[in-house]
Amino acid sequence: MVDELLVPIASDVDVVTARQQGRSVAADAGFSSGDQTVIAAAISELARNILMYARRGEIALTVISNGDRQGVVVIARDQGPGIPDVGRALQDGYSTSGGLGLGLPGARRLMDEFDVSSVVGQGTTVTMKKWRQLSS
């Protein structure tokens, strides 16, 4: 297991840092430049969600292996207000912030695995993974 890379999110500069770190972690894990961009874009959406709804939080980046697959795990954590209706937040065009409402559903489309756990009043954790086959 590789060490976890933690990026604190508290300002819009941190959003840029998080997606740049995500890109470099994805590059280290052997992802193509196209996949690096996809991962960076998904991180950008989640990091911005943290800023908009919770004001602060963190993005954790880890490289994982599973048999013949290698992947990047991105965990976005905050202790913000939480999401009352996760199902709705995952629908395209639904936004309570005046945004495009593409953040969560968009990030989900970009990644292979996507999980949201949220408790109102306690915070939200989004875990997403992108996999690539290791060539034998």
Add this chain to the structure above:
Amino acid sequence: MEVPILKQGQYLIASIQSALTDADLSQLREALIERVGRFRARGVIVDVTALDVMDSFAVRTLRDIAHMARLRGAETVIVGIQPEVAFAMVQLGLTLKGVATALDLEEGLAFLDGVARERVERGQGPFDRGPGHRDRG
């Protein structure tokens, strides 16, 4: 980091050089809209070749720039969206609907020249004739 904005004839060219924060993008929007008036620009080119990611905020800001500039009388064209960036944008559901795009700076300039010619043909105001010809009834 502030984005440099060049004036070339009746066009403004904003060439993004590095990753931008949300604040940088908003600043670019304000600066471009103000300069459209100050320089009486008829066209705006935003070159995003150096952007390695376009997320929902970036796309919304570019769309706002294009729509605001149009309200001020200038056409906007976004140039230089990289192939991987285009791929990620489509996956995210971001489309830049209603905003002109072109492959690169050269194509962007050609597009704006075309818009300018159409305007002259339709009698919607002079192009490349200098500010002295602007005061018409």
